[in-house]
Amino acid sequence: MAYSRRDVLQGGGILLSCVVAGQSLWLTPRAAHAAQVPYRVLTADEVATVQGLAEALVPGAREAGIAQYLDKQLARAGEGDSLLMLKYLGVDPGDYVGFYRASLASAATAAQNRHGKPWPELNARQAAAVLAAMAADEVPDWSGPPASFAFFVLRADAADVVYGTTQGFERLGVPYMPHLAPAEPW
Amino acid sequence: MSPAPPIPATESVDLLVVGAGAAGSVVAASAARQGKQVLVLEAGPPRELSDLISSQIWARRLKWSGGPVEEDGNLKVGHNFNAGWGTGGSALHQYAVWPRLHAGDFKLHSNHGRGLDWPLSYDDLRPWYDKIQAEVGLSGDAAAEKWRPPGDAYPLPALPVFRQGEVIARGFAERGLGTAPIPLAITSQAFKGRPPCLFDGWCDAGCPIGALANPLVTYLAWARGAGAQVRNHATVARVLHDAAGRRVTGVVYFDEQGERHEVRARAVVLAAFAVQTARLLLASTSERYPAGLANRNDLVGRYLMTHPANSVYGLFLDETEPHFGPTGGQLICQDHYDDKSAVKGAFGSYQWLIANAMKPNDLVGIANTRPDIYGSELAPFMQRAARHMGNMVCVGEDIARPENRVTLTARRDRFGVPLALASHSVTAETDAMARQAVAEGLAIFKAAGATEAWAGPRFGMHIMGGTVMGEDPAHSVVDSYGRCHDLDNLYVAGSGVFASSGAVNPTFTIHALARRTAEHLLQAL
Numbered sequence: 001m002a003y004s005r006r007d008v009l010q011g012g013g014i015l016l017s018c019v020v021a022g023q024s025l026w027l028t029p030r031a032a033h034a035a036q037v038p039y040r041v042l043t044a045d046e047v048a049t050v051q052g053l054a055e056a057l058v059p060g061a062r063e064a065g066i067a068q069y070l071d072k073q074l075a076r077a078g079e080g081d082s083l084l085m086l087k088y089l090g091v092d093p094g095d096y097v098g099f100y101r102a103s104l105a106s107a108a109t110a111a112q113n114r115h116g117k118p119w120p121e122l123n124a125r126q127a128a129a130v131l132a133a134m135a136a137d138e139v140p141d142w143s144g145p146p147a148s149f150a151f152f153v154l155r156a157d158a159a160d161v162v163y164g165t166t167q168g169f170e171r172l173g174v175p176y177m178p179h180l181a182p183a184e185p186w
Numbered sequence: 187m188s189p190a191p192p193i194p195a196t197e198s199v200d201l202l203v204v205g206a207g208a209a210g211s212v213v214a215a216s217a218a219r220q221g222k223q224v225l226v227l228e229a230g231p232p233r234e235l236s237d238l239i240s241s242q243i244w245a246r247r248l249k250w251s252g253g254p255v256e257e258d259g260n261l262k263v264g265h266n267f268n269a270g271w272g273t274g275g276s277a278l279h280q281y282a283v284w285p286r287l288h289a290g291d292f293k294l295h296s297n298h299g300r301g302l303d304w305p306l307s308y309d310d311l312r313p314w315y316d317k318i319q320a321e322v323g324l325s326g327d328a329a330a331e332k333w334r335p336p337g338d339a340y341p342l343p344a345l346p347v348f349r350q351g352e353v354i355a356r357g358f359a360e361r362g363l364g365t366a367p368i369p370l371a372i373t374s375q376a377f378k379g380r381p382p383c384l385f386d387g388w389c390d391a392g393c394p395i396g397a398l399a400n401p402l403v404t405y406l407a408w409a410r411g412a413g414a415q416v417r418n419h420a421t422v423a424r425v426l427h428d429a430a431g432r433r434v435t436g437v438v439y440f441d442e443q444g445e446r447h448e449v450r451a452r453a454v455v456l457a458a459f460a461v462q463t464a465r466l467l468l469a470s471t472s473e474r475y476p477a478g479l480a481n482r483n484d485l486v487g488r489y490l491m492t493h494p495a496n497s498v499y500g501l502f503l504d505e506t507e508p509h510f511g512p513t514g515g516q517l518i519c520q521d522h523y524d525d526k527s528a529v530k531g532a533f534g535s536y537q538w539l540i541a542n543a544m545k546p547n548d549l550v551g552i553a554n555t556r557p558d559i560y561g562s563e564l565a566p567f568m569q570r571a572a573r574h575m576g577n578m579v580c581v582g583e584d585i586a587r588p589e590n591r592v593t594l595t596a597r598r599d600r601f602g603v604p605l606a607l608a609s610h611s612v613t614a615e616t617d618a619m620a621r622q623a624v625a626e627g628l629a630i631f632k633a634a635g636a637t638e639a640w641a642g643p644r645f646g647m648h649i650m651g652g653t654v655m656g657e658d659p660a661h662s663v664v665d666s667y668g669r670c671h672d673l674d675n676l677y678v679a680g681s682g683v684f685a686s687s688g689a690v691n692p693t694f695t696i697h698a699l700a701r702r703t704a705e706h707l708l709q710a711l
Contacts, residue, residue, distance in 0.1 A: 057560045058553075080251035081231070082272070083243050088267040088549050092254045128561055135558070152557055156547075159554065163549030163568060164243050172546055172572040174509050177386040178240035179394045186243050 014064055014167055029065030040075040041097060042067060043106050045118075050100075050154070052119025056127035057151075058158035064168075069161050069186050070100060083186050085156050089149075092178045102144025103154065110139045110147075161185070199223040200711055202437060202451035204422045204466070205645040207275020208693060209679035209700040210457030211405035212318075216704035218412035225449060226409070227420040227439050229458075230272035235402055238278075238392030242548035245391035248272065248279040252421070253599035256460055259590070259611040263492040264646040267549065269459050273416060274392075274401045276459065277693065281389050281514030282371040283397045283539060284324055284694035286335050288314055290524050291535070291688035294585075298526060300533065301586040302489065302685040305657040305666040308335055311668050314698035322399045322697070323377035326369035333520040342374045342624075345383060350506040351516035351541035355577050356520055357634025358540075361626075365517040365540060371399035371693070372512055387543030389513035390550075405697075413603040420447075423603050424470040425454060427673060428652035431474035434676045440601040453711055455703070456653075460490065460682040464592040464652035465606040467663075471701060480653070489594035489654045490610050490647035491584040491687040494620045497554045498627035499577045500636030502571060508544040508552070508575045514691075515578065523689065526583070532618035534583035535689040538627070542577055555642060576636065580623040581647060582690040585616060592652050610646070620644060648692050650684040667706040668699065673709075679703050 018037045027035060039047060047067045048100040054061035073084045077096040082154050084096065091099050109132065115126045133139045134147040144150070162168055164165070165185040169176045201217045203210040218224045229252050239245070250269035257265060270276035270413025289308040294301040316338040326340040344367030347355070358365045372393075383397040396403035410416065419442035426435045426448070436450035456463045468478040478486055504674045517540040518655035521690040522528055526535050546552050550572045559567050590611065594604035614621075624641045631639035659671035670676040670685050679700040681692045688695075 058564055059562065060565075081247040082251065083246050085246065085549060087246060087249060087251070088264070090257055090266070092264065093251070094254075119389055124561065131560060135590070155557060155560055156549070156554055159547045159551070163553055164241070164545070164551070168546060172568055174546065174572050176240070177388075177509070179384070179386065179388060180236065180239045182239050182241040182244055185241075 008073065014165055016065060016068055017184055029068050030063060032068060039067070039071045042071045042074070045108065046101065046104045047106045049119045051138045052122065052127070053107055054154060054158040056122070056131055057155045058162045060162040061158035064161040064165070066158055066161050070157060072186065074100060086089070086153055089153065099145055103150035106139070106144050106147065107134065107150070108143065110134070113140070197448070198450040199225045200452050201455065202227065202453070203455045203457055204437065205275060205456070205458035205680070206273045206401065206406060206416050207270060207457060207459060207680070208277035208401060208696050210455065211401040211409055212407035212697055212700035213407040213455050213457065213679050213704045214414045216410065216701065217708060217711070218409045219415035220708055222708070224409065224414035225423055226414060226416045227437070228273055228416055228418050229421040230270070230418065232418045233273040233402065235394040235396065238394040240386070240388045242390055242391065242545050242551060245279065248392055248482055252462070253603070253605050256595060256605065256607045257609070259491065259606070259609045261494055261610055261612045261644060261646055263461070263490065263608050263610050263649045265461055265608055265649065268646070268649050269461070273418060274406065278367050278392050278402070279390055280400065280693050281691070282512065282693070283691040284369050284371045285515035285518065285520070285537070285690040286337060287688040287695055288335055288524055288535070290526070291686050294686045298533070302471055302654060302656065305655055305662070311695070311698055311702070312337055315694065316695065318697045318701055322371055322404055323373055323380070323522055324369055324371055325374040327367045330366035331369070331518070331520070332364060333523050338341055340369060342377060345370060345372060345374045345385070345516070347516050348385070348507055348510045348541070349504065350508050350511065353502050353504045353506055354540050354631070354634050355517055357630040357632070360633035361560060363519055363521045363630070366514070367668060368515050368518040368539060370512055370514065373397045381510070387509050387511060387513060387545065387707060389543070396427050401583070421601055422458070422466060423601050425456070425466065425479055425676065427472065427474065427479065433617050433674050440469055444600065453677065453707055454679045455679050455707070457679040457700070459680055460649040460652045461592050461606050461608050463678055463680065463682045465594065467653065468592070468594050470602050479590050480663050480672050480674055480676065485654070485661070487652050488587040488588045488590070489651040489685070490590040490592055490608060490612060490686065491585055491586055491650040493648050493687055493689065494582040494612055494616055495579055495647035496620060496624045496627070496644050497577055497579045497642040498624065498631055498639065499575060499642065500631040500634070500639035501572070501574050502576055502634070502636055504635070506576050508572070508577070511541065512542045513543045516541040516642070529618065529622045531615065532622055533615035534585070534619040536580050536582040536619060536623045537689050538578050538580055540578040542579060544575060546572060549562055568691040576631070576634070578627065580627055581689050581691065582616065582623060584687040585613060586651055586654065586686055587613070645674045648681065650681040650687050650692060653678045653682040654685045655683045656685060668703040669707070672688065676683055677703055690704045
């Protein structure tokens, strides 16, 4: 199913430009996932972790495409013009992939150690307990970037995809008022 | 005025400018208008108005993406957020808040025994402020700025004040403090072919209609119109000098493919922003100058400054429409600016920029004002804040200190140039000033009727110093015109030459100084 740019701007959901079987299509993040549009950097485990973690931080992040957003940006991390907020926060662009990889691995381990489950299977209370520990830098055996920093960055990323798009503004009742509307959310 | 002739294949020009941001654009325009052959080398990609997409996510392309800058200290300068990337530099994403420095900011050491004095006074710079504002078209209400130094009235009336500004202004009035419309380099009416502002709050993402005076619609456009060339993806690696070491002869730069080029020039202006200009000088070592150009006295990179800034946020019962208006704010307060020692144990001026337009996301967006809220509690907060939030930012004065500096690291970029380390800390007196200002801000918000008020973390706003100006070559890198003491035809333009930070946004002063630099160097070119 293909969409015009006008559809993208007027549509009710976020649409991503994806290449499936050699065809360029506009797909929702969920459809892109169902169509098995390949991730270029994130592994299946990392996708599952980031979707579960980001959804717990900012409800709506999974559907808004947090995994596709991060994967797309990380795939071009060395090219400059990164759209990740991480570029403001003192992390070397050459370390972007490592930052997320280490953060997600530690977060996955924290969920397993605390509740014996991966992030997608945590209920709201269990997820909140791990997040609170991350925010307070109180996760045993955490490695990689400080847990509270990873928490801040992942929360901001999730807020980007949920609230930083035309649909996100609409959800809040905030008029978007673009001079030049983005053809794609990111 | 006739356009300058094209640059010949020998790559020898009258004036070579490093950096296509605010300062470089001003110098390039002045020189090109006098018929000089001007080449501007810009490390970043080309930018056009059509690139300025209204999105806080896409806006990040405009921020620094060159060689990584390491940072340390108790208040990092925030290089990647403050610096730009591509044609227009940081002036492409500037907020267009253009107040003037005050007279006392130029005599900090003489008056207070702290920091440095400038080699010129406010009266020396005033005509250049006036000239720039007439060319660019500032909007404001000079009479309402009771603290404003002498100067011509603004050419355009002030922008309107929206609900957020009205609500917060109540708090200032309650506490006996004054407010005035911010002097903005944003058109309130059509000006020289530029349309008036639409108040949509996307300044940070760049203003594609040109209401905000970014270089693409002001000095860089005028420079190009007069024949100046801008070459993108051109990373300058070193500045070359003659055998005597008294004059520079040109630069070496690398293109996107990594090919080395050399351009000769009768004069060179470094306008690559504070950190990168210092880095380039330090990296331009030679037998004559083993510690880098213009660095005989180990002063290049020193006196690095950033404004210690704090945002204050609040929720009001009133509808505030925080998405409307300029990103830089609607109102300004500089009451008590000139009393730098008003609080015991504290030192420095500060100003309030009031009612900044806010979008839901990004580093300074609504969601990140409360990183402690997440999960099911976030959506209700966002819904409420999107309609009822108010905010303002305190811009504080930093003190120029030699230990705050840019140095080179052992790491190198892909062209072999050492990367920069920017080290910056504030003193206890500066810390006390900023803390006192935050307490005042919270009290103002309570007085304005905020049901909740809180302060964000301190951050470094703007970057200044590193190649400071002064009268004495033993204590400064450049003279009052930005000319390096050691080299007759090497100039520095931009905030790097500031000898003090004051507590005002630097872009207006950058323009005024660069205009003065250009007039001076053209006398000998």
